[in-house]
Amino acid sequence: MHRFLLALLGVVSLVAGTALPPLGYERRLLRDAWNKRQQTDNSSGSCFSGAAPPAVAPKENVWAPMDAADNHAVWTLLHDPSSGLNLTLPINATLSDNYVFWLDTTPMNKSAVLPYIDGDGPAPSRYARAIIFRGGQEVPDSQEYFIGPLPVSAETTVQPLDYIYNGGDGGRVPYNARYFDAKRSAATEPLIAEAMSGIADITAALFQGGAYYGPRDNRTTLSITSGTPLSFDGTQAFRNIMFRFPGPATYMTPLDFFLLIDCTGTDASRYFVKGFVTNERFFPTVADLRAAFEAGELAQEYNQTLDGSWALVDRKPELGVRDLEERFAPGIIELGGKRYRLDATQKYFEYMGWSAYMSFSRTLGIMFFDIKFKGERIIYELSMQEALAQYGGNQPKAANTVYHDTYYSLGTDMGTLLEGFDCPFGSTLWNVTYHEENSTIVNQDALCIFETDSGYPLSRHRAGGGPSDYGFQSLGVVKGTALVVRAVATVGNYALNSVCSDYLFHVDGSLEVVVRASGYLQSSFYYPDQGKWGPRIQQATQGSLHDHILTFKADFDILDTANSLQVSELIAANQSQPWFPELGEFEQMELNISYMQTEQQFNWAPNNQAMYCVVNRNKTNAWGEERGYRIVPGRSDVHLSVANSPWSLKNAAFAKSHLAVTRQHDTEPFANSVQNVNLPWKPQQDFAKFFDGESVEQEDLVLFFNLGMHHFTRAEDVPVTLYTEAYSSIVFAPQNFFDRAQDGDLLNRRWVVPTAEDTLEFETYGVELPSCPIEISEPVYGISPVVTQEDAI
Incomplete structure (x- = not known):
């Protein structure tokens, strides 16, 4: 029997023994994630190997959100009479008072960060931002401020945060358009x-x-x-x-x-x-x-039904039980131990050549900075900018509904993840923090990090014509894996498993962003003549047709900040070839290569007959080709269906194309503003104004891209939309960035060669199949430890 089979049987025999839980496991309480994370001793031989090995971030994470101490100090400063803001504590405030709505961190200026992370420049100063409702003014409004430098000192000032908004009034929003608190x-x-x-x-x-x-x-x-x-x-x-009708499933009634x-x-x-x-x-x-x-x-x-139990996500006994469903479903297990390193203090990770910093915003959720592969920067910033939903219908709620989830502080809705179901057992679980008034809130276990099997080989090839009955000379297979960073934000009726998305860092140097949506529909009352807006899905409920558009920002720095957007179009050209004289002139495909010259919004080419690459024209690989990364459309890359709705006329321009390329400016950190949803005719942040004719040839480029889905509602959206089809993705893949595929240095592979004795020799490159028991303990889920600031993003 071959060596790999013997090793595999060793694992199976241990798994089949007393280590696995008995049938009926699903009825028992799940173990506490915190306890598992603290069990770093692997002396028992368990396949769960505890915490990830440590990494040391090369620099301080300057993108990190402000901590609890800074938040409290900023709150105190704003309420000091010397600030001149005349603030009332929110608990005592009325509509005619001035009070703080929320506090967050001001985005870092890239121009100030690069000298620090790429050289010996000083760490840039940090600033807080605050939205203050000013009902006490003669003309009531909302005004955003930035406060710094931090920590608060005699040098700290409070200034209007106007420079990042282009709508004409800076950080000011009219009272009638401010957040409806x-x-x-x-x-x-x-x-x-x-x-x-x-x-x-x-x-x-x-x-x-x-x-x-x-x-x-x-x-x-x-x-x-x-x-x-x-x-x-x-x-x-x-x-x-x-x-x-009220109740836990009120969205469906x-x-x-x-x-x-x-x-x-x-x-x-x-x-x-x-x-x-x-x-x-x-x-x-x-x-x-x-x-x-x-x-x-x-x-x-x-x-309408008075009993909404049909819309709850619990088991429905009336549907019966499927054969063998009483067995625990398969899952991802990091059998050989964690293969990624973490600096939990700096929120920095390293994995198979990848490295990046993470940060968190109350409005945007998880953000990534300084993304490198094998020491070379590819992306300076990758972040979600907005999650928009627009509905259609012949009833007032459906007809006029447009949601911007940043308006609801999407990041604050990143809740606790259920280990083994939301994320694999053994995942690294991190907390996230945000600030409410002068307090700091911790959402425990709201982000998970784990390595996953891709479910397919990274590469595989068999050379034929072997000397034996095996029928091949050699067989090479490389294992495909990726590091996943995941969070789930439940905003209103939807639980969007990608408002922070799944970010997958593949071992070949590709980076994938995946979004999925699940949750209750915003439904409408059913009328037979309104089928154009969705089908009947319950006794008196119609599924309301709508779009989900999730806008992301990718600030590419392919090796440096001088990049271009290359467009390689597949065209059908007529040509003749002298060695085929009998064909005369015939049609053949060829590439028409060009470069975008100015900022613009654009869509994927029909039939995907164009390849878009961010390249550095000053950097070439060994074959003289410009080094770059290709933007590969995945599943359901869509944009907003309606371009001229009065409910999203000018404040949703970012959602009205598949892609957009702009010049990077410190004054344009966000595609949208958090109060923009109530200003469709006169936006605070007008994304369309980003495109003012500037050159994008060998400049610092930002790519905006849209993921999402046109939600054709169905009866199977009851009780909630399923992740299976509500799915969208995009991939950034090396395009001549290297001299060859990035799989040759991976040890997790098998090289198989037949011998003269009609047996197979397996080269394992020192990576043997692990042989260990799988032990799953089951303390009560949800017992929270004491959380310190260092535990949280």
Whole structure:
């Protein structure tokens, strides 16, 4: 028997023994991830080898978010009377007061960072950023500030953060377009309660006793929701409110009733009802609505379900049990021990030639900086810029809904990952922190790092014509693996397993970004004549058609900051060849190679008949070819379907093409702003203005790319959308960056040669199959340790 089979049987015999848990394992409590991470002793021979080996970051992580001490000091400084901001503590504030909305870290200027990370320059100064709602001004607004340098000292100043926004008002946002926080919501509640109380008899008759008297009234049996945008240009504010049956699956139980209100300004006494919508009709007044009701014109064709248990993500016994499903499903296990190194303090990793720093933002989630392969920089920054969803429909909530998830502070919604299900057992789990007022919040185990088997060989080839019955002379197979960084952010009704995405660092030097979406649909009440906006998916529920567009930024530095975007088009050309005279002129494909000259947004070529590469024209490989990285479209690389919707007219330009290339500027760190969703006609950050005719030939280039999916809703979206099809990806792959494929230096391979004795010889290159028991302990999941600042990104 061959050596590799003997080794494999050694593993199987140990796995099949007492080490595996008995049947019914899924009913037992999962082990605590923290305890497993602390078990670094491998004397038992367990395949779980504990923590990753240490790495030492070459420089301090200057992109790291500010810590708890800095946050507290900044908060104290802002509230000091000497700041002149006249702030009220948020807990005591009203709409007419000035108060801090949130604190985060100001993005680092690349021009200040490069001398430090590439040379002997000083570490750049760090700054905080704060959004302050200024209701106490004569013209109320929201203004963003930057505060620094940090740590707070006599040199620290508080200045308007205007330079990163191009909409004309800098960091200022009109009051009516500012974030609709709890205080603004509370200001509209009396009007909503008054309007709905007056028609409680109508709603009770139409919706199985459903009525709304206010959130704290015991007679209330309905819940409310409203989306964004809530303004067009900041001169007005409105809420289009939909009513639903409450419960854990309220997103899936919408009712056919909408209240439209105007809530412009800080004086709630001026708010008014614009009208009601039901039965696909608009009623400007209560009198109009009541007349239609009394005439019997509002009868509902379908009753919404009162029991929402069908929409819960638990097991449904009525569906039965599949054969052998009582056995624990297979998983990824780092059998030979962790093959990546971490500097947990600096949030820096090294893996099979890769190295990078990580950071975290309350709005963007996970970000990567100084991404290198084999010591050469490829990307300066890789980060998600926005997760946008736009809906369509013939009902107010669906027709006008556009979400920008950064508006909801996407990074703060990165929650605890369930080890063994969200991430493989044995993954490295890190916390993330963000700041709320003068406190620091820790989301435990919100990011996981693990190495995965690619599920296919990296490379494989068999040379034929062997001397024996095996039929080949030699066989070479290289194992494919990648390091994965993953987080899951649950924003509202969707759990987007990629709002931070999966970032895969492949051993061949390719970098892949994958996004997946799961979660409750934002559904609509079902009408048979509205099938153009989605199918019926439950008794009285329609799946609302919508787009998910996730915009990413990749600041390429192929070897240095002088890069170009090469376009290699496959064209059909007519030509003749003298050795085929009988063919005369015939059609053949060839490459038409050019370089983009100016900043622009563009789409993938039809039939993918163009290759886009970021190259350094001043650097060549051994064969004289320009070194670069190819942008490889993956699955479902889409852009926004609607270009001229009034709800996303000018504030979503970043989502309206597959790709965009711009010159890097410190004044353009973000494609969007966190309050832009309420300014579709007059955006604070206008992405279209990035494209002002600047050259992109041998310049510092930034590539923006879009992933996502057109969500053609279906019954199988109940209870939640499945990750299987809600999937999108892109790959950055070496294109003449090296002189040959980056697999020759990998030891995890097999070279197989037949012998004269009709046996096979296996060259293992010193990497033998591990033989060890797999031990899974099962303490209670979720016991949290004491968390220190060093534990968190």
